Amino acid sequence: QAKEEGRNTYRFYTPSLTQTARERLGLEARLHRALASEEFVLHYQAQIDMRDGRLIGCEALVRWHSATEGLVAPDRFIPLAEETGLIVPLGEWVLRQACADCQSWRARGLTDLTVAVNLSGRQLRSPDLVERVTRVLRETGLPAERLKLELTESMIMDQREQALERLRALKALGVRLSIDDFGTGYSSLAYLKRLPIDELKIDRDFVRDIPEDSSDMEIAATIIAMARNLRLNVIAEGVETPEQCDFLIRQGCTAGQGYLFGRPLPAEAFAQVMRACGTTAC
Numbered sequence: 024q025a026k027e028e029g030r031n032t033y034r035f036y037t038p039s040l041t042q043t044a045r046e047r048l049g050l051e052a053r054l055h056r057a058l059a060s061e062e063f064v065l066h067y068q069a070q071i072d073m074r075d076g077r078l079i080g081c082e083a084l085v086r087w088h089s090a091t092e093g094l095v096a097p098d099r100f101i102p103l104a105e106e107t108g109l110i111v112p113l114g115e116w117v118l119r120q121a122c123a124d125c126q127s128w129r130a131r132g133l134t135d136l137t138v139a140v141n142l143s144g145r146q147l148r149s150p151d152l153v154e155r156v157t158r159v160l161r162e163t164g165l166p167a168e169r170l171k172l173e174l175t176e177s178m179i180m181d182q183r184e185q186a187l188e189r190l191r192a193l194k195a196l197g198v199r200l201s202i203d204d205f206g207t208g209y210s211s212l213a214y215l216k217r218l219p220i221d222e223l224k225i226d227r228d229f230v231r232d233i234p235e236d237s238s239d240m241e242i243a244a245t246i247i248a249m250a251r252n253l254r255l256n257v258i259a260e261g262v263e264t265p266e267q268c269d270f271l272i273r274q275g276c277t278a279g280q281g282y283l284f285g286r287p288l289p290a291e292a293f294a295q296v297m298r299a300c301g302t303t304a305c
């Protein structure tokens with residue numbers, strides 16, 4: 024009986040594994056075509072000063088507008104794009120589009136606007152990253168200080184010395200650097216102090232259960248205090264409720280991003296919201 028089950032299990036898994044592999048290959052091919060036929064789009068989410076609602080910037084978030092599946096979230100294709108290396112050209116497309124959009128909004132009066140772009144580990148490892156960023160800034164005309172690159176702790180820890188050198192070069196361009204999903208990685212304080220970064224972005228995990236989860240609140244408060252000690256900016260992601268907003272402000276975190284202030288929107292809709300809110304205040 025057990026033996027038969029074992030055999031059944033074996034037979035059951037073989038075709039399904041093959042199917043997974045086939046699906047992956049199919050997705051990989053479709054992603055390549057999607058890049059060539061410009062099926063990727065950027066949505067923008069506001070980053071605001073939570074004390075007065077003033078707009079300080081936005082984060083560019085990529086989506087795949089697939090002809091067959093509709094709007095596909097990044098979690099469903101970024102990992103594979105990362106594995107296959109497609110993230111490098113896709114990431115460059117994202118960077119160029121985000122810089123161009125931000126520059127066109129700046130030209131329409133939003134001169135203080137900053138755009139945040141997510142970088143992947145592969146991009147950080149790419150030897151010509153700094154050249155690529157330099158070229159995109161030159162071609163779009165966006166001043167370097169208006170670009171913020173979001174990197175994760177684990178991405179940096181995986182590459183240590185090389186990453187440090189590259190971050191320094193980006194910093195020298197004038198680009199701002201933010202550590203995304205902060206608190207979920209494993210970087211030591213000693214290492215963090217050496218990084219030429221500007222900002223810690225508190226992960227949504229520590230914001231979600233405020234005010235019910237006291238240990239999450241402790242962690243959020245500790246990150247805010249740490250940022251202050253290290254003279255870094257701090258921003259909270261995933262702010263959904265006024266209670267979360269109040270708690271964060273009380274702890275000294277004034278910048279925030281989340282559904283409470285606005286969902287990610289396509290470029291045109293985002294520009295309309297900005298116009299409706301006036302030029303600098305939302």
Ligand code: C2E
Binds near residue numbers: 114141
């Ligand atoms: P992330 O960089 O941490 O982005 C924040 C994610 O949280 C976004 O999901 C955003 O839509 C979502 N979010 C924002 N506010 C709230 C909120 O109040 N509540 C909740 N529940 N969620 C909120 P999204 O757009 O699905 O992106 C997921 C992840 O995909 C991003 O996490 C980022 O790691 C990655 N990603 C997105 N665009 C790019 C890109 O252009 N390049 C790379 N390498 N990764 C990207």
Ligand code: MG
Binds near residue numbers: 082
């Ligand atoms: Mg991000």
Ligand code: MG
Binds near residue numbers: 203204226227260
């Ligand atoms: Mg994040």
Ligand code: MG
Binds near residue numbers: 226227260
């Ligand atoms: Mg996150």
